[in-house]
Amino acid sequence: MLEFHLSTIVFTVLNLLVLYFILRKLLFGRVNAVLEQRAALVQNQLSSAEADRRQAGELKARYEDKLTDARQEAAKLVADAQTRAQRVYESKLAQAEADAKRLRSEAEAQIASERENMLQGARNEVASLALLAAAKVAQQAMDGESDKALVDSFLAEVGEQA
Numbered sequence: 001m002l003e004f005h006l007s008t009i010v011f012t013v014l015n016l017l018v019l020y021f022i023l024r025k026l027l028f029g030r031v032n033a034v035l036e037q038r039a040a041l042v043q044n045q046l047s048s049a050e051a052d053r054r055q056a057g058e059l060k061a062r063y064e065d066k067l068t069d070a071r072q073e074a075a076k077l078v079a080d081a082q083t084r085a086q087r088v089y090e091s092k093l094a095q096a097e098a099d100a101k102r103l104r105s106e107a108e109a110q111i112a113s114e115r116e117n118m119l120q121g122a123r124n125e126v127a128s129l130a131l132l133a134a135a136k137v138a139q140q141a142m143d144g145e146s147d148k149a150l151v152d153s154f155l156a157e158v159g160e161q162a
Contacts, residue, residue: 130155131148
């Protein structure tokens with residue numbers, strides 16, 4: 001069986017106390033120092049991460065502000081471009097309408113001129129035919145200027161009645 005001796009118990013307790021003080025002096029101090037360093041390192045990393053998070057938030061806010069400004073500037077540029085394009089369109093349209101009116105008036109003037117020339121040519125032709133017919137009727141030549149004036153006045157009267 002197991003025997004307990006007081007000397008063995010005392011010696012064991014003394015050994016444990018000596019071992020405890022030696023370990024406390026040599027090991028626990030160093031372990032605690034390492035644990036404290038580790039805790040300080042973790043605390044520094046946490047504070048650094050918090051500072052980085054705040055800085056990232058500030059950068060994000062600046063980025064969003066710049067993005068908003070860029071979008072507003074882009075919208076302004078698009079609106080300006082649309083306004084300029086509308087003005088150019090209206091200017092080109094007005095110029096095209098003016099050109100069309102000018103061409104139309106020129107064409108109408110040319111048509112009126114050609115019509116007048118054709119009417120004058122037709123009058124001259126009718127006058128010469130009338131002179132020729134009158135000469136045949138009168139059996140004599142009608143070449144004088146007074147004869148032509150007489151035929152022109154006749155044709156003018158006929159043209160007014162028609």
